[in-house]
Every structure is written in structure tokens, then in C-alpha cells.
Amino acid sequence: MPGGRSEAVDELVAKAGPRESALAQKLRRLIREALPGAEEVVKWGNPTYLVDGKPVAWLLLYGDHINLGFFQGSKLKSRRLEGTGKRLRHVKVRASADVDEVEFSRLLREAAMIGRGPVNK
Numbered sequence: 001m002p003g004g005r006s007e008a009v010d011e012l013v014a015k016a017g018p019r020e021s022a023l024a025q026k027l028r029r030l031i032r033e034a035l036p037g038a039e040e041v042v043k044w045g046n047p048t049y050l051v052d053g054k055p056v057a058w059l060l061l062y063g064d065h066i067n068l069g070f071f072q073g074s075k076l077k078s079r080r081l082e083g084t085g086k087r088l089r090h091v092k093v094r095a096s097a098d099v100d101e102v103e104f105s106r107l108l109r110e111a112a113m114i115g116r117g118p119v120n121k
Helices: 007-014 018-034 101-113
Strands: 039-043 046-051 054-061 066-070 089-093
Touching: 007 018, 007 039, 007 046, 018 039, 018 046, 018 054, 018 066, 018 101, 054 101, 066 101
Parallel strands: none
Antiparallel strands: 039 046, 046 054, 054 066, 066 089
């Protein structure tokens, strides 16, 4: 659903442990705030965020951390980004204190603008 929460993502996050679920909810809120109007769906078994129908970011829930990933991450600049592939990059988030709201919001907005035009804040 554009600009809102997805029941399918709610269900997926609810299956995680309590710590991971709380961390995922914090990241979901941040993504919705940074990308108003983005569509939250489950793609490839993971919460995925689409802007103008194109994938921009995803959350991948592991047992000990969550990856906040970017489909065009290789075009983004941040010391927090990990990965060496042709396009994908991610940030490992192990605890609530790892969530840098300013930096993550900037990365999300820049990722949405790559090839898609500006996203209103």
C-alpha cells in the first residue's frame, strides 16, 4: 500500500524475535518518514520499498542483525555502507543505537532519486 504499512510486512516482522521485531519496526518507521508515499511490499521474502514502482531499499532480518539494503547502493556514498557487488549495498544494524536516523534518511532519499527523480520530504 503506497505510503503506509503493509499487512504482509507486519506478519513477516511479527515472526521475528522480540528484539529483531522492535528494531525492524524502528527502521520501517524511519523509511516511511524518509520516503513518504513509498510502497511497502514483501518481495523476495523480505520487506521491500518501492518508489514509482521501482525497488529502492529492503530490510533483511537475520537472527543477530538487520540489513538495510539499497538496490543502487554502489552509487551512494557513506562510510556505513558494506558490500562489493556491482549494485547492491547494505548497512548492518545490530541494535537500536546503530540507527543513524539522519544518515539513513539521507541514504534513502538519495537512493530514491537515482534514476527516479526527487522524492518529496
